Amino acid sequence: MKLDNMFKKTRLPKRKGAAAADTSGPEVPEGLLRKCNMCKAAIIAEDVKKGDYICPKCGGYFRMHAYKRIRSVADEGTFEEWDRGLTTRNPLQFKGYEEKLTSLQEKTGLDEAVTAGRARIGGEETALAVCDGRFLMASMGEVVGEKITRAVERATKEELPLIIFTCSGGARMQEGIVSLMQMAKTSAALKRHSDAGLLYITVLTDPTTGGVTASFAMLGDIILAEPGALIGFAGPRVITQTIGQKLPKGFQRSEFLLEHGFIDAIMERPQMKEVLSRLLSFHKNERSDTQKAQKLTNGIRQGLKIPPEMDQAKAWDRVLASRKKDRPVGRDYIGSLFTDFTEFHGDRYYGDDQAVIGGIAYFRGMPVTVIAQEKGRDTKENIQRNFGMPSPDGYRKALRLMRQAEKFHRPVICFVDTPGAFCGVEAEERGQGEAIARNLYEMSALKTPILSIVIGEGGSGGALAMAVADEVWMMENSIYSILSPEGFASILWRDSGKAKEAAEVMKLTAGDLYALGVVERVLAEPEELTAQEICSVTDPLADQIGEFLERYGDMDAEALVQHRYDRFRKM
């Protein structure tokens, strides 16, 4: 049965003067509801305000005003503003520019597109600058450049870390070439801040484009981004017009940048304050212990024995053990040995190789940089992580993190577990050989202790690129060799089926390599080593790492580098 227009409706006598405006009708007061620019839904303004300016319907991010942003991350009442009231000279004598600025100042209550100062975040002192898109799309004129530069300089002088929340349409057209020069000026100041060993974090918010991306936004030691933010040099509209092509979905969004290796992590607003405070606390300068007396223990190999049962297993059995499916992988070691591991992504050139994971963590309360070749725990992860075969991007990410460790005087601990560097067209196109060579070159002189531990397969150059270390240790059932036994057999005997025989002659077991003086320690394993029982090896390993850090942490940089040089010089 269809009920369309079947029922009689309420029929009311026409109200007198019904046309006259009925003032008692319902009305949404100004500001009660607002529209989400992303999902177009009407939403209650108060929900947006209370919910970190995130749309409760679609989860999209609203742009945040500078002072609201400061309130959301800084400890209450700790923000002290610097350089408020700087004004532009209107260098091009651009007509109507000053009037425009005055009207914006009145409308927004801001003096310019950036607000800078000092604040505490989770109790940690920091310099803080925040761009505000309401002011000429936070384009960078001389005042923005000057305020940023002054904040950087003051942070350098006062030995403060610096956090900048970026948002900008790019250069300010009304200030022409003077605007362009701000890019160089801010970058130069940041170089000095960095040379002073100070931490710089950028948080990229929607939109960060043009001259700001091509200067201070991309220079952070750590670069975070809000989800879905537009980040790029040339804006998407300009690109479309230039190349006459439709751009892919998600192009130049935070997620795209993460995938392409340009940001360390995407951070949701509700976690922002906590993460910033953690990063600041992690980088707190405690230089007191770096000046400790130089005491180099020469007995690097003293008192260490190969586990007695070492020689009984055949080399081929070790090869099989090192490749076992349920053998613990890099992440298992990280989880068991360190606390507060914070992963950083990307090589800042091309991509974020999933075969290498790295970041910062605490080892018994001491900040360290941890890098691991990661095979993954199941087939799905194996594929995602390319079975632990790094691409050039993976080695470049590792090197970037090692340089960061050097800057902040953090020891580096590497976990080696790879069948070899990825063998493929793309890898060659991006310079696999160059990437490996660069790591050997740079690691040899890195002014911070490096410990590499082979936990599974140590496949050739792909392994060595993460093992130019002060000491290299091996798990009892790991292997380390010039190439896989299969490859060895196929090159030498033209028969990869003879891998078993190859393994026996290659001297690739931990015991063999210890005897050859290629590694310093062999770490005993239980009969069956699985991720569940990783503590049986990581508990004693942690003590040995502690001892390593104590020994090398006390060395001065010159001695350390010389020691590493000598280590390889004699091979």
Next chain:
Amino acid sequence: MIKKVLIANRGEIAVRIIRACREMGIETVAVYSQADKEALHTKLADEAVCIGPAPSKESYLSMERIISATVVTGADAIHPGFGFLSENSRFAQLCQQCSITFIGPDADVIARLGNKQEARNTMAAAGVPVIPGSEEAIYDAQTGLEAARAIGYPVIVKAALGGGGKGMRTAYTEEEFIQSFQTAQQEAEKAFGDGTMYIEHFVENPRHIEFQILADSFGHVIHLGERDCSIQRNHQKMIEESPSLALTDELREEMGQAAVRAAKAAGYVNAGTIEFLLEASGRYYFMEMNTRIQVEHPVTEWVTGIDLVKEQIRIASGKKLSYEQEDVHLSGHAIECRINAEDPKKDFRPSPGTITDMYLPGGKGIRIDSAIYSGYTIPPYYDSMVAKLIVWAKNRGEAINKMQSALGEVIIEGIDTNVDYQYEILNHPDYRSGNVDIGFIEKMQRCMV
């Protein structure tokens, strides 16, 4: 006076409200989801506005969309029905901010009564009995024993972090208490890693008795007697009736007075319900206050002759109550059975689908509030209740017979319903004799197995 009401609901209650408005000469606006385009309330109202996709969250629970629909249609009031946004204080507040009359109590009253602890404190302060319990956390059996003595047996020991019946034990005597306390505490420590306990009077085999009240904005509050809603399955009421066999005139008077005090203490305006647990001993305890019209309101309407929805609209229009307490008399006996699209043989699994044919009974003393018609497709997104069958007779025995007769005539083809199951309940000797408590259905189910 309100001129146009938007009904922020669906199903039979939306239809019920539209009918009341129509009788009062008030225009109606229905809102509907994309799944309810063919629903009866959509077709029956003077105007209808689609407010979004099928999921409730994006339609019947979307405050912004409902407010927008109200503004667009120029309705001056919203009736929220039950469920959905009916007890959402935020929504009531939004209505007020937008100069829309919310047909229900004030936002802050809803908020206060929605907070269990605050509601309990308000009631205790107004002299409404609440379930006695230990004020403070208890960590050892000795302290617990003293608390239990003060509370009165039987008692129930509960873990502060409890849930799912874990860390919960009853004790009927002092001898039993120590053992119960220790067992419950050990269980709690094991399950939640915390041995913080509370002790409460154990309300044994109670009946669910609720009192309907009406309050106007002039501080005038009356009660309309009780409803006995003890026939429940998994806390879902199935059969409700008024009056309750368990109440004497004196007890009715006493509990009614308590209900009125409760409403006054809460500063309540409009129609509301105070739920009590009633022990066989005659002791009763405040459970919670529902700040909306109830599903089972027709039984009260029938024994009192008062149209509750119309009274709600009158009160919301700022009118004084049309009745004094002396005008309210319970006459005869009314019973309501909820008819759900569900399959009792398959653990009451919802049974949406198209109604291919149907016949509903009529005659003297029979009322049907429903939203279904032949050819209607029940969507799977919402509550499975599709109709309410209400009967009235001089006394309970006649009412039961009438209900059985009526249930026997109900024909709904194309979907499964609980009609036969309801019929069985009415046949049950314990039900017929009025020997029921809230555990009735569970016991009956066990016997059937």
